[in-house]
Amino acid sequence: xxxxxxxxxxxxxxxxxxxxxxxxxxxxxxxxxxxxxxxxxxxxxxxxxxxxxxxxxxxxxxxxxxxxxxxxxxxxxxxxxxxxxxxxxxxxxxxxxxxxxxxxxxxxxxxxxxxxxxxxxxxxxxxxxxxxxxxxxxxxxxxxxxxxxxxxxxxxxxxxxxxxxxxxxxxxxxxxxxxxxxxxxxxxxxxxxxxxxxxxxxxxxxxxxxxxxxxxx
Ligand code: G3P
Numbered sequence: 315x316x317x318x319x320x321x322x323x324x325x326x327x328x329x330x331x332x333x334x335x336x337x338x339x340x341x342x343x344x345x346x347x348x349x350x351x352x353x354x355x356x357x358x359x360x361x362x363x364x365x366x367x368x369x370x371x372x373x374x375x376x377x378x379x380x381x382x383x384x385x386x387x388x389x390x391x392x393x394x395x396x397x398x399x400x401x402x403x404x405x406x407x408x409x410x411x412x413x414x415x416x417x418x419x420x421x422x423x424x425x426x427x428x429x430x431x432x433x434x435x436x437x438x439x440x441x442x443x444x445x446x447x448x449x450x451x452x453x454x455x456x457x458x459x460x461x462x463x464x465x466x467x468x469x470x471x472x473x474x475x476x477x478x479x480x481x482x483x484x485x486x487x488x489x490x491x492x493x494x495x496x497x498x499x500x501x502x503x504x505x506x507x508x509x510x511x512x513x514x515x516x517x518x519x520x521x522x523x524x525x526x527x528x529x530x531x
Contacts, residue, residue: 338366412436
């Protein structure tokens with residue numbers, strides 16, 4: 315499973331890349347707003363740091379405006395993937411961009427039918443938001459299972475990005491299902507590594523090692 319960082323923070327992206335397990339980045343308007351930086355220079359910096367795909371979301375409302383915006387963003391770097399919300403306008407945009415060879419990540423996916431239509435329109439990725447479904451007492455991971463089964467039925471090449479990941483269990487469940495990608499906040503990446511038995515085990519080893527260095531103490 316590929317791991318994308320769900321952030322627009324340059325500091326988090328740099329740290330994640332140092333760990334050597336980050337395959338790409340996803341952003342959204344809320345994550346970009348948190349950074350308080352000018353948008354295009356920020357995207358340029360992220361795309362120059364990250365070797366893999368970087369999702370950048372369109373915010374215009376009409377298909378024509380969204381396509382124009384997408385073309386401007388796609389011109390920034392070859393690794394830009396255009397994030398498009400799933401609705402009737404979004405479908406048209408995905409189709410138009412796929413014809414132009416511009417990759418898309420269809421976002422705000424909350425049902426299997428949305429995912430299937432996005433794939434049929436030519437989406438490179440679909441992003442089911444598991445955490446937000448759990449927030450309203452649904453089962454986010456069940457949606458990922460459904461999408462994976464449907465894509466499997468028809469050998470659909472569109473990749474599934476498990477998004478709105480809130481904790482390590484979402485990440486593990488995504489891998490069990492065989493999702494192509496999990497996009498995770500930086501804090502979750504750190505949580506994936508932490509285990510109290512690893513911490514206490516290391517403490518004990520280092521304490522015992524002191525005895526080896528100072529025999530008899
Ligand atoms: O990037 C989209 C998604 O991952 C947002 O997550 O936590 O705001 O629902 P969240």
